[in-house]
Every structure is written in structure tokens, then in C-alpha cells.
Amino acid sequence: MPRAVAGPEIERLIQLLARVPGLGPRSARRAALHLIKKREQLMGPLASAFEDVLGKIATCRVCGNIDVRDPCSICTDVTRDPNLLIVVADVSDLWALERAGALNARYHVLGGTLSPLDGIGPDDLNLASLIARAHDGTVQEVLLALGATVDGQTTAHYITELLRDCGVRVTRLAHGVPVGGELEYLDEGTLSAAIKSRTSL
Amino acid sequence: MPRAVAGPEIERLIQLLARVPGLGPRSARRAALHLIKKREQLMGPLASAFEDVLGKIATCRVCGNIDVRDPCSICTDVTRDPNLLIVVADVSDLWALERAGALNARYHVLGGTLSPLDGIGPDDLNLASLIARAHDGTVQEVLLALGATVDGQTTAHYITELLRDCGVRVTRLAHGVPVGGELEYLDEGTLSAAIKSRTSL
Numbered sequence: 541m542p543r544a545v546a547g548p549e550i551e552r553l554i555q556l557l558a559r560v561p562g563l564g565p566r567s568a569r570r571a572a573l574h575l576i577k578k579r580e581q582l583m584g585p586l587a588s589a590f591e592d593v594l595g596k597i598a599t600c601r602v603c604g605n606i607d608v609r610d611p612c613s614i615c616t617d618v619t620r621d622p623n624l625l626i627v628v629a630d631v632s633d634l635w636a637l638e639r640a641g642a643l644n645a646r647y648h649v650l651g652g653t654l655s656p657l658d659g660i661g662p663d664d665l666n667l668a669s670l671i672a673r674a675h676d677g678t679v680q681e682v683l684l685a686l687g688a689t690v691d692g693q694t695t696a697h698y699i700t701e702l703l704r705d706c707g708v709r710v711t712r713l714a715h716g717v718p719v720g721g722e723l724e725y726l727d728e729g730t731l732s733a734a735i736k737s738r739t740s741l
Numbered sequence: 742m743p744r745a746v747a748g749p750e751i752e753r754l755i756q757l758l759a760r761v762p763g764l765g766p767r768s769a770r771r772a773a774l775h776l777i778k779k780r781e782q783l784m785g786p787l788a789s790a791f792e793d794v795l796g797k798i799a800t801c802r803v804c805g806n807i808d809v810r811d812p813c814s815i816c817t818d819v820t821r822d823p824n825l826l827i828v829v830a831d832v833s834d835l836w837a838l839e840r841a842g843a844l845n846a847r848y849h850v851l852g853g854t855l856s857p858l859d860g861i862g863p864d865d866l867n868l869a870s871l872i873a874r875a876h877d878g879t880v881q882e883v884l885l886a887l888g889a890t891v892d893g894q895t896t897a898h899y900i901t902e903l904l905r906d907c908g909v910r911v912t913r914l915a916h917g918v919p920v921g922g923e924l925e926y927l928d929e930g931t932l933s934a935a936i937k938s939r940t941s942l
Contacts, residue, residue, distance in 0.1 A: 546836070547809040549797060553790040559783055561775045562768035563761075573833050574762045575791075576798055576807055582760055583791055589754040590776075590788035596750060597777055606777055608748040632774050635747070 550576070602673075604649030604666045606631050614638075614646060621645045623680040625673060627699065629653045629687065637685060645683075648673060653691040654698055665695075667702065674706045681709045688715060751777070803874075805850030805867045807832050815839075815847060822846045824881040826874060828900065830854045830888065838886060846884075849874060854892040855899055863899065871900070875907045882910045889916060 546554075550572060557575075558568035575583040593608065600612035607613055614620065614634075624645035628634050634647050650665045674682055684699060686692035700710050715733035717726065726734075747755075751773060758776075759769035776784040794809065801813035808814055815821065815835075825846035829835045835848050851866045875883055885900060887893035901911050916934035918927060927935075 546807070547814055549790070549793045549809045550807075553787075553794055556783065556787045556790050560764075560772045560787075562764050562772050567763035569836060570833065571761045571763050573807075573836070576794065579795055579798060582757065583795060586754075586757045586761075587788055587791035587795065589750070589757050590784055590791070592750045593754055593777065594780055594784060594788060597780060606747070606751075606774070608750045613748055632771065635770060635774070 600649075602669075603647050604631075604651055604669075605634060605647060619644065622678045624683060625670075625679045625681070626683045626685050627670065628685050629692065629695070633685060633687075643683075650695070653686060653689075653695040655691045662698065667699070670699070671702060671706070674703050674708050679708055681711060684710065684712045686712070688713075801850075803870075804848050805832075805852055805870075806835060806848060820845065823879045825884060826871075826880045826882070827884045827886050828871065829886050830893065830896070834886060834888075844884075851896070854887060854890075854896040856892045866896075868900070868903065872903060872907070875904050875909050880909055882912060885911065885913045887913070889914075 553575075554565075554568050554572045557563055557571050558565045560568075563571055575586070596608035597606060598608070598610040599606055600610050600615055602611045602615040605612040605614060609616075621644055624643065625648055626634075626637060626643065626645050627648045627650060628637065629650050629652055631649055634649060637643065637647075648666065648670050650667070650670070652660050652665055654660060654662065654665070670682075673679060682699075682703060684696045686696050696712055703710050714737060715730065716737055717723065717730065717734045723731065754776075755766075755769050755773045758764055758772050759766045761769075764772055776787070797809035798807060799809070799811040800807055801811050801816055803812045803816040806813040806815060810817075822845055825844065826849055827835075827838060827844065827846050828849045828851060829838065830851050830853055832850055835850060838844065838848075849867065849871050851868070851871070853861050853866055855861060855863065855866070871883075874880060883900075883904060885897045887897050897913055904911050915938060916931065917938060918924065918931065918935045924932070
């Protein structure tokens with residue numbers, strides 16, 4: 541426990557900031573000092589942004605997304621393709637796909653991946669409502685946008701089996717060389733997958 | 742400008758978090774999501790810590806430190822040695838010295854260093870009150886705890902001249918090998934200084 545260098549209010553602020561991902565104990569002090577110095581331009585607005593979000597945040601009852609409205613703004617967006625449902629493990633994956641902006645579809649957030657080692661089984665994931673949505677007659681394709689990890693692939697196989705009889709096409713993201721990636725730094729598994737899935741020019 | 746992935750309240754939160762030192766646009770998203778998920782354990786307490794600090798924060802009229810009281814808790818701490826005054830450029834330096842815990846003295850925060858290139862002259866620093874404090878009859882030593890940079894050393898020389906006639910001893914921090922430092926990674930200036938100031942065993 542480092543020695544307290546300021547009043548208890550500032551020390552408490554530093555301790556809370558140190559728990560924000562991306563900030564450690566040292567950068568929390570730097571962040572606290574910056575926030576204090578920029579209290580009118582940054583700390584005040586951040587405090588009111590917190591209050592705004594705290595009062596309104598909800599988990600979407602349809603897809604499991606986090607938003608300030610329920611159902612979320614994606615589920616209620618009528619311009620999105622209702623035929624395609626993208627399954628993601630976490631809201632952070634949904635955000636990443638939205639930033640890529642490659643698809644204008646709806647999502648289904650599982651809330652994790654199957655992980656026997658961590659004690660996460662099918663009942664811990666948002667699967668019942670996924671099956672219901674896949675059966676609703678509108679969805680034609682379920683894209684499993686899960687990580688290329690053991691847990692991600694296990695979950696993808698499990699969901700593929702679950703959805704086998706409901707008449708929707710189940711797809712997964714392609715494996716291959718990341719855009720901007722150098723071959724010499726890639727692992728063998730990725731290179732093998734990229735060779736296997738090679739395309740004509 | 743990346744595409745908005747959530748409601749305007751969450752996007753505003755992400756944009757404000759991205760301005761906190763240590764967080765970039767990408768880690769701000771991760772931090773925002775973590776804060777939202779841990780809203781009761783982390784975002785709520787952080788919001789109230791902000792409110793606490795915002796309402797009370799002040800710059801100490803005596804030393805220039807930032808605290809929730811004025812004069813600050815260091816200036817009003819009667820257990821501190823009144824004979825030694827440590828001059829620092831910024832509150833972050835004061836915090837660093839307090840963490841080291843090597844001295845139990847009072848401070849004087851300049852609010853920067855002389856920097857002709859950045860247009861920072863003597864009038865921009867907290868110097869008048871430093872001269873007054875050095876003349877108060879109690880202070881016997883002024884330790885210039887300034888960085889070993891061109892600006893830090895320029896400032897140290899300037900203050901040494903300012904305090905020449907007031908009868909206090911003016912000292913600076915030692916130069917040398919940082920504790921835990923490997924010789925092969927040190928620059929020539931540091932090594933030369935360490936050799937010059939070598940001590941007997």
C-alpha cells in the first residue's frame with residue numbers, strides 16, 4: 541500500500557481509477573491529476589456522463605446488447621437486415637463488428653463462450669432466446685462471429701448442432717491472414733487455414 | 742471519426758474517457774464497457790468520487806499543491822520539518838516524492854519550469870511566494886527537486902541566483918545510476934555524473 545499523498549477524497553479517486561482497465565496504480569495517479577487539473581473541461585463532463593449512463597443503462601431483452609434503451613437501438617433499427625443474425629460472445633465484439641461497419645444486421649449477444657475449465661456451460665449463455673429467434677421465420681442466416689479460440693470454436697460447434705433442425709444457414713467468419721499482417725509472424729494454424737481457403741485472383 | 746456503436750450517452754462517455762491520459766480511443770471503449778458492466782461496484786463510486794473532489798478541490802495558497810483543503814494538508818501538518826522546503830515543478834513531482842517517503846518536509850510547487858521555447862518565463866511560475874517563504878526566517882534549506890532536463894536545470898540555476906542573498910542553503914538532487922539500473926543501458930551523461938560523484942565504501 542503506497543503512502544497516501546493527498547487527502548482521502550483524492551486517494552479514493554486514485555484507487556477507483558486504478559480499477560479501470562488500461563490504467564494501473566501509476567497511471568491512475570497521472571489520470572487523477574489530469575482530471576483534477578482539467579476539472580471543468582473533463583472531470584465535470586465525465587461525472588455527468590456517468591450519471592446519464594447510470595440512470596438509463598439496460599440490457600436489451602431481445603439480443604443481450606447493452607444500451608440506454610430496451611429493446612436496444614440496433615434491435616429497433618428498421619433499416620437493418622432482419623434475415624441475418626450475428627452471434628457474438630460479448631458486447632465488445634458487437635462494438636468491434638459495428639466499427640468495421642461491414643454488415644447492417646442484428647445481433648445476439650451470448651454473454652460469454654462455453655468454457656468447461658471456467659465452469660461456463662450452456663445454461664450460462666443466452667442460448668434459449670437465440671433458438672427462439674432462429675425459429676421466428678424471418679432469420680435466414682446465423683453468422684457465428686466467435687473467436688478462433690478453443691472456447692470460441694467449441695461454442696460455434698455447439699450452436700451449429702442446436703440450430704441444425706431450424707432451417708437457417710449457419711456460417712462462421714473466415715480464417716486467414718489478417719489485413720496488414722506479415723506472413724513471417726503468423727502462426728502455422730493461421731497459415732494452414734489461409735492456404736486451405738485460398739481464393740482465385 | 743469511427744461509427745457510433747451505441748446510444749449517444751455511451752458514445753459521449755467513450756469520447757470523454759479517451760481524453761483521460763493512459764486511455765486511447767480503443768482502450769476508452771474497453772474501459773467504458775467495463776464501467777458499464779461494473780456500474781454498481783465501479784461507475785457509481787467513481788461518479789460520487791468525482792462529485793466529492795469537484796466540490797472541494799483547491800490550490801493551496803501557501804505552496805501551490807492541489808488538495809481538498811486550503812492551506813493543504815501538507816502545509817498544515819505540524820509534524821513536518823519547517824526548516825526544509827522542497828521545490829518541485831508540478832504536483833505530480835510532489836506526489837512522487839511523497840510516495841518515496843524519504844523526507845518529511847514542506848513543498849513549494851512552481852507550476853512548471855522555465856522554458857523559453859514554450860514561452861514560459863519567470864512570471865509564469867510561482868516564484869514570488871517562494872522568495873517570500875525563503876525569507877521567512879524558518880526555512881534553512883531549499884532543495885530544488887527539479888528534473889535533470891535542460892528546462893529543469895535552467896530553472897534550478899535561476900532560482901539559485903534568486904535565493905543567493907537570503908541566507909538559505911540551496912541544494913539539488915544527486916545525479917547517478919538509478920536503483921535497479923543496468924550500466925549498459927545508461928546514457929553517457931548519467932555515467933559521467935555517477936563517476937564524478939562516486940562515494941567511498
